[in-house]
Amino acid sequence: MRTDQRPRPPGRRRSRLSWSWADLLLLFPLAALITPLYNRAEPSLLGFPLFYWAQFLFIPLGVICVVAVYLKTGDRK
Amino acid sequence: MTVRWTELVIFTLLFAIVAGLGFYARRWNSRAPEQSREWGLGGRRFGWISWFLVGGEIFTAYTFFALPSLMFGAGAIGFHALPFTAFVYPLAFLPLLRLWEVSRKRGYMTSADFVQGRFGSTTLTLLVAIAGIAATLPYIALQLAGLEAVLRAMGLNGAGLIGHIPLFIAFLLLAAFTYRSGLRAPALIAIVKALLIYLVIVAAVIVLPARLGGWASIFAAADAKFSAAPSHGGGILLGAHNQLEYVTQMVGAALALFLYPHVLTGVLACKSDRVIRRNMVWLLAYTPLVGLFALLGYAAIAANTQPIVNAATGQPDSNTVIPMLFEGQFPVWFAGIGLAAIGIGTLVPASVMSIAAANLYSSNIYSKIYKVCRRREPTEKQQDTQSKVASLVVKLCAVALLVFINPQYSLDLQLIAGVVILQTLPSVAIALYTRWFHKWGLVAGCVAGLAWGLSMLYSIPNRSTGAEHLGGAALELGKLSILGWHPFAGSAVQVYPGLIALIANLVVAAVVTVVLRLIGVPDGVDETETAHRDEGTSRQEPVAELLKGST
Numbered sequence: 225m226r227t228d229q230r231p232r233p234p235g236r237r238r239s240r241l242s243w244s245w246a247d248l249l250l251l252f253p254l255a256a257l258i259t260p261l262y263n264r265a266e267p268s269l270l271g272f273p274l275f276y277w278a279q280f281l282f283i284p285l286g287v288i289c290v291v292a293v294y295l296k297t298g299d300r301k
Numbered sequence: 302m303t304v305r306w307t308e309l310v311i312f313t314l315l316f317a318i319v320a321g322l323g324f325y326a327r328r329w330n331s332r333a334p335e336q337s338r339e340w341g342l343g344g345r346r347f348g349w350i351s352w353f354l355v356g357g358e359i360f361t362a363y364t365f366f367a368l369p370s371l372m373f374g375a376g377a378i379g380f381h382a383l384p385f386t387a388f389v390y391p392l393a394f395l396p397l398l399r400l401w402e403v404s405r406k407r408g409y410m411t412s413a414d415f416v417q418g419r420f421g422s423t424t425l426t427l428l429v430a431i432a433g434i435a436a437t438l439p440y441i442a443l444q445l446a447g448l449e450a451v452l453r454a455m456g457l458n459g460a461g462l463i464g465h466i467p468l469f470i471a472f473l474l475l476a477a478f479t480y481r482s483g484l485r486a487p488a489l490i491a492i493v494k495a496l497l498i499y500l501v502i503v504a505a506v507i508v509l510p511a512r513l514g515g516w517a518s519i520f521a522a523a524d525a526k527f528s529a530a531p532s533h534g535g536g537i538l539l540g541a542h543n544q545l546e547y548v549t550q551m552v553g554a555a556l557a558l559f560l561y562p563h564v565l566t567g568v569l570a571c572k573s574d575r576v577i578r579r580n581m582v583w584l585l586a587y588t589p590l591v592g593l594f595a596l597l598g599y600a601a602i603a604a605n606t607q608p609i610v611n612a613a614t615g616q617p618d619s620n621t622v623i624p625m626l627f628e629g630q631f632p633v634w635f636a637g638i639g640l641a642a643i644g645i646g647t648l649v650p651a652s653v654m655s656i657a658a659a660n661l662y663s664s665n666i667y668s669k670i671y672k673v674c675r676r677r678e679p680t681e682k683q684q685d686t687q688s689k690v691a692s693l694v695v696k697l698c699a700v701a702l703l704v705f706i707n708p709q710y711s712l713d714l715q716l717i718a719g720v721v722i723l724q725t726l727p728s729v730a731i732a733l734y735t736r737w738f739h740k741w742g743l744v745a746g747c748v749a750g751l752a753w754g755l756s757m758l759y760s761i762p763n764r765s766t767g768a769e770h771l772g773g774a775a776l777e778l779g780k781l782s783i784l785g786w787h788p789f790a791g792s793a794v795q796v797y798p799g800l801i802a803l804i805a806n807l808v809v810a811a812v813v814t815v816v817l818r819l820i821g822v823p824d825g826v827d828e829t830e831t832a833h834r835d836e837g838t839s840r841q842e843p844v845a846e847l848l849k850g851s852t
Contacts, residue, residue: 247395253388257551259544265537271516275377275538276596282387283588289391290582297398297578 246296253286304456305628311637312455312644316471319493319645323478323486323652330485340483341660341688342410347570350488352580355567356587357491357649359386359558360498361440362447362620363715364594365643370608370619372598376527376535378543378550378775383592385551390581393559397568399733401577403829404569411657412565412729413665419732421825422740423669428747429725430665433562434695436722437658439714440561441699444651445472446620449703451644453611454624460612465704471644476696479652480689484570487652494649495587497642502593504635505600505627512630513603519596522603537599542793546775549797553723556803560722560729562657563650594623601626651696659691667691716774720758720799724750727810739814740825746810754802757781761798774798 255261262278269277330346338344347354364382371379400415409415413430417423449468457467478486510516520537527535534540539547558564571577606626611618627639663684671679679687702714728743738746757776762769776798778789817824 250391250394253391256384256388257548259539259547263539263544268517271510271518271520273520273537276380276520276592279380279384279387280589280592282384283585286387286391286588287582287585290394290585293391293394294578294582 244296247293249289249292252289253282255285256282305633305636307633308628308637308640309455309457311634312451312641315493315497315638315641315645316474319490319648320474320478322489322493323474323482323648325482326478326485326489327482329489338410340685341656341663342566343484343488343570345405345570346572347488347567348572348576350492351567351571351576352583353491353495354484354488354570354649354653355564355580356584357487357494357646358563358567358653359584360587360590360646361650362444362643362647364591365498365646366447366450366620366623367443367715368591368595369598369601370622372523372595373601373606373622374535374598374619375533376523376537377539378535378547379598380592380595381547381550381554382595383588385554386588386591387585388551389555389558390584392555394578394581396730396733397559397577397581398574400565400729401568401571401574403733407829410569410664411562411661412560412725413661415829416728416732417665418828419736420728420740420743421828422744425728425740425744425747426665427669428744429728430661432721432725432747432751433661434658436718437562437654438695438699439702439718440563441651441654441658441696442702443715444647444654445699445703447647448644448651450618450620451624451640453618454609454621454628455640458609458612462704464613468703469700472696472700475648475651476655476693479655479692479696484566484653484656487649487656488570490645490652491649494642494646497638498590498646501639501642502590504631505597505639506593509597509600509604509626509630513600519599519603523599526602542777543775543795545778546795546797549800550774553719553797553799553803556726556730557719557723557799560725562661563654566653566657566660597623597626600630604630651699655692655695655699656688658695659688662691662695663687717755717758720754720802721751723799723803724754724806726803727807736827737814738810739817739822741817741822742810742812742814745813746806746808749809750802750806753805754798757798757802776801 256279262275264275265273267274330344368379368382400412403409403418404415407414407418409418411430411433413426413433416429417426420426445468448471449465452467452471453464458464459466510519513519513522524537527533527537534543559568568577571580601622604626606622606629608617608619608621609625610616611621623643624640627636631639667687668679668684671677671683724747727738727746732738732743758774759770760780761773761776763773774797775795778792778794778796779787781787781789781796781801
């Protein structure tokens, strides 16, 4: 964590680039790193083993998280 | 092998349209085409088009050729490209906004410009610039290898230097429109690329399962292939030994993506932070493409597709798996469109990569040398000329790489590129958040990471071909040696060596930083901190900030 003695990061404007709890949402899609979640064949969907269709689901998850933060950072302007 | 005329005519027609667009691009939305910021960053005025541009840069020949052939040969491990492109945009969202903001304020064109400003160290700047160029060169070669695979699949498969002539012609067009139009050319071409690629993948996803008996039988065919050769370690699910490799490859690829000079060039060309934020949402629309292209590798297994033998090297060219799949399964006119789509798909990244490498050269290497020799800054016009010529030289080097070594090695070079660019993470991405590291600590860390990472890559044998060196991206933990000490001796679990090298890089940088601080070695001056005190900005900045706060 940064303390007050540390130099301020470049180009920082408190109004827009300040950190918020909502930014933690951006870490949600990192669930993709937990391979035991999806490293299985069953149940399959439309012929796709779970390993394949489940990983496609990380895309809508990513979209939801980025959209949420997008709207939030827009508010802070 | 005979020339497939219908496909060749459709390909040539679409290629000609795209090249024409590239030449026209010089005048598109341009105020002063002569200035270097106009050539190298499109005048920093890209709005919606930057979505096409950045998307077109991220999805390269790697996605269209190497990834499906990796799935074709090794199975599930290749699929890491899908989940990583799902979390990389959320992850890069905030750091990119920071980098864009400081670059806009200080007029930075490259990541090395930022490093120069942040650490005031010529050595570190040169290191980052050279690493960027070194990582870009083999990446361009990979694009050209993809383009050539398409040409050879259409029957232009000649032996020797003559066999490369179709590629030379395509290359000349690419070089010419890049020289003339700069970043605007790939930006406009990226629109055509996105449309064509989407058209082709949607058609492929509908047509291929229908012809090959549905997705269930495609997966069954892949499973049967991998089960028949258990010694190669492939499979349609991850095994006990490659789960960690899957994860470390994802992390490595995600951390490396926005460090690549060409991807950063596209981001810095955005006209506002709003455009970047919007892009981070919409770029996810490209991600399904990666997964579907990867699965085409399995469709190729089910369709019993065989890569063609490259007449120049006498060996099967794994890049031709997807072109041959299109030719075998699509009606001939649509195969032509498909081949044109993936061929044109390589032009956008190749063009931006050469521009990004040229920017690094003119702004971080040439101007440094010029200053030492002439004791003054080069003029913008001089830098500009240097950039344009450098973009030609970089592309020529990439062609030489491709022609004089087996295209099979282009993948190895790409692997090396990833490990190299990852080592600039502490100086660029981490430096956006903290100035804690000492400049010489970062230099030491970067050199250590590069040396160790490359030696690890070199030591990996290839299990399927029996080659002793540079056999892939999977290092067995048991072979991991820290100065002769084997912390995980006997383990067969595999990891991506780039990430291990990055950890070593960070440890060395931290230790050297602490030691230098204790001795009291002076650190460089951080000009990004004094941005507000600079003349010009000092009067405007506080007012601008007040206005922003009140709305």
